[in-house]
Amino acid sequence: MNKDTTFLTDIEALKAIGHTWLEAIIHSSDDAIISKDLNGIISSWNEGAHRIFGYTQEEMIGQPILRLIPKDRWNEETVILDRLKKGQRVDHFETKRLTKDGTLLDISLSISPIRDRKGCVIGASKIARDITPQKEAERIVAEGRERFRKELETTVQERTHELAELNMRLAKSNYELEQFAYIASHDLQEPLRKIHVFSELLEEGLQQGADPAVLRGHLHKMKSASSRMSRLIKDVLEYSRLSRAESSVAIVDLNEILREVLIEFDLWIAEKKAVVSVDVLPSVPGTASQLRQLFRNLIGNSLKFCRQQPYISVKVSKALPAMLPSLLQSRKGISFILIDFQDNGIGFDQQHAERIFAIFQRLNSQDAYSGSGIGLALCKKIVENHGGAITATSEPGNGAAFHVFLPA
Amino acid sequence: MDPVKILLIDDDSDDQEIFTWVIKSIDPLLVVDNATDGVQALEKLKGEHYRPHLIFLDLNMPRMHGLDCLKHIREISWLNKCPVIVYSTSSNPQDISKCRQAGADDYIVKGNEMSVIRQDLSQALKKYNPRLPTIHE
Numbered sequence: 001m002n003k004d005t006t007f008l009t010d011i012e013a014l015k016a017i018g019h020t021w022l023e024a025i026i027h028s029s030d031d032a033i034i035s036k037d038l039n040g041i042i043s044s045w046n047e048g049a050h051r052i053f054g055y056t057q058e059e060m061i062g063q064p065i066l067r068l069i070p071k072d073r074w075n076e077e078t079v080i081l082d083r084l085k086k087g088q089r090v091d092h093f094e095t096k097r098l099t100k101d102g103t104l105l106d107i108s109l110s111i112s113p114i115r116d117r118k119g120c121v122i123g124a125s126k127i128a129r130d131i132t133p134q135k136e137a138e139r140i141v142a143e144g145r146e147r148f149r150k151e152l153e154t155t156v157q158e159r160t161h162e163l164a165e166l167n168m169r170l171a172k173s174n175y176e177l178e179q180f181a182y183i184a185s186h187d188l189q190e191p192l193r194k195i196h197v198f199s200e201l202l203e204e205g206l207q208q209g210a211d212p213a214v215l216r217g218h219l220h221k222m223k224s225a226s227s228r229m230s231r232l233i234k235d236v237l238e239y240s241r242l243s244r245a246e247s248s249v250a251i252v253d254l255n256e257i258l259r260e261v262l263i264e265f266d267l268w269i270a271e272k273k274a275v276v277s278v279d280v281l282p283s284v285p286g287t288a289s290q291l292r293q294l295f296r297n298l299i300g301n302s303l304k305f306c307r308q309q310p311y312i313s314v315k316v317s318k319a320l321p322a323m324l325p326s327l328l329q330s331r332k333g334i335s336f337i338l339i340d341f342q343d344n345g346i347g348f349d350q351q352h353a354e355r356i357f358a359i360f361q362r363l364n365s366q367d368a369y370s371g372s373g374i375g376l377a378l379c380k381k382i383v384e385n386h387g388g389a390i391t392a393t394s395e396p397g398n399g400a401a402f403h404v405f406l407p408a
Numbered sequence: 409m410d411p412v413k414i415l416l417i418d419d420d421s422d423d424q425e426i427f428t429w430v431i432k433s434i435d436p437l438l439v440v441d442n443a444t445d446g447v448q449a450l451e452k453l454k455g456e457h458y459r460p461h462l463i464f465l466d467l468n469m470p471r472m473h474g475l476d477c478l479k480h481i482r483e484i485s486w487l488n489k490c491p492v493i494v495y496s497t498s499s500n501p502q503d504i505s506k507c508r509q510a511g512a513d514d515y516i517v518k519g520n521e522m523s524v525i526r527q528d529l530s531q532a533l534k535k536y537n538p539r540l541p542t543i544h545e
Contacts, residue, residue, distance in 0.1 A: 186497075189497065189520075190420075190497065192520075193497070193518070193520045194422050196520055196521060197426055197520070197521070197522055197525070198422075200521065200522040201426075201429070201522065204522070221422055225422075362470070363470055364470045365419035365420070365444065365445070365469070365470050366419075366420065367419065367420070367421050367444075368470075
C-alpha cells in the first residue's frame, strides 16, 4: 500500500465522521495547528497539538494559551499579541513550550493574524513545530565542534611544545658543533704548523749541507705531527659518529666487554706488569661497540697515566639514589648500577674533574702523555647515549676513580 | 759582560726547538733557556740569582695557564723591568687584552712559516733587547 492510498483512506475516514477536506488536512498535520482569539483563548486544537502537547481538544478549547507557556516566557505572548493586533506575522520563532506532563519542548512558532470580512484582526492561527530532534542534532554538532576545537588546541599546544624542545636541542647541537669545529680546527693547526716549519727547516738544512742526523730529526718531527693529525681526525670522526642514535641495542654482558678489552691490552699490561682486579659485572641494555670503547678508554687511561706498576680495579655496585649525580636525579623509576674504575696513576686536581670530560681538553702536555684529549669526552658521550652519567674523583699523585652510572 | 739570557716558557718541545734555532740564527751569542710550564718557570724565577733579560711566555700549558704565570711574574719585584712577551698560537682578542692588562709588554701570535717566525722574533729582539744584537735579516 503506497503513501497516497493511505492518505486518501485517512481522508475518507475523516470525511466519514463529518470533517471537510480542509479540516482533514489540518487534523492530519504533524505540526500543532492552534487558533486563538485576541485574548489568547484557544479556539481550535488539532491532532498534531494533541500529539505534541498531550492535551486533548476538549481539554484545551476555551483555555488560555498561557497554559502552554513557561512562566518565564509569558512576556512572549504579550509581544506576539501586540504584533498580531498590528496585523504582523511571527515567523519561525524558536522558543520553548510546556507539555501536559511538564516537559519543556523546543518549539518553532509561526503565527499569522486571522481577519474578518472587514479586515479586522480577530484572532491568530499558530503553527508549532516540535524542533527537539533538530535542537538535539544542533547540540550534538556544537558539542562535536567544541570537542574538536579542544582537541585541536591540545594538539597544537603539544606540537608547539615539541617544536620548542626540538629547537632547543637543535640550538644546543649547533652550539656544540660550532665549539667542536673551532676546537678541532685549532687542534689540527698545531701539527700542521709543525709539519710546515720543520719541512722548511729541512729544506734550509739540505741547502746548507747540514748534518744528516739533524735533518732526520726534522723528518721525524714531521712524521709524528702528521700522525697526531690523523689520530685527531680519526677521533673527531668517532666522536661525531657517536652523536647518532645507535640502532643495534641489545643486552650486553659487561664481563665479556671487559674481557675483550683486557685482551686488546694484554701486551701493554704485561709490559707494565699491571694488576687488574675485577668484580663480576652485570649485563645492561646498550650497544656493545660503544661500551667496549668506554671500557677501552678508561682502562687505557689507567695504563697510560701511570708511572709505576699499575693497579687497576673495576668494581660494581647498585647505585643508591643519594649517590646519583644531579643529571640523573630527575630520572624517576629507573635503577642504576655504578661501575667504579680505580687506578693508582698520576691523578689530577679535583678542580678539573668536570673539565676533563670536555672535548680536546688535556691536563698534561703532549710530550709527557700523548693523546688528542678526546678519550674522556667519548666516554661521556657513550655513557650519556646509554642514559647514564660519568663523574671522576682524584688527587694529584693518588690515582683516579671514574664512576660510571648506567641504567640497570 | 753577561750574555743576554732569554727565557722561553713553553710546554711544546718542538716549539722550544724552533724558537732556539731562530733566536740563535739571529744572534748566536744569545742564550736561550727553557721552562716546560709555569710552575717550573716560577721556581726558577723566584731564585733571586736567576735574572733573564727577556721572557717569552706561551699561554696554553698544563698545570698553570700562561696568564696566571704572567700575573705571578709581575709580582716579582726584581723582574719589574724584564719585558715579558706572550708568544702563543691563540689569536683570540680576549686573550690579547687580558695579557696586556696583566702586564705583558707585547703579544706575538706564533707564525706558521719560518719567514714569519724569523721576522716576528727579530723585531721583538730589536725592540726589547737591552743590548742591540747583530740582526741577521
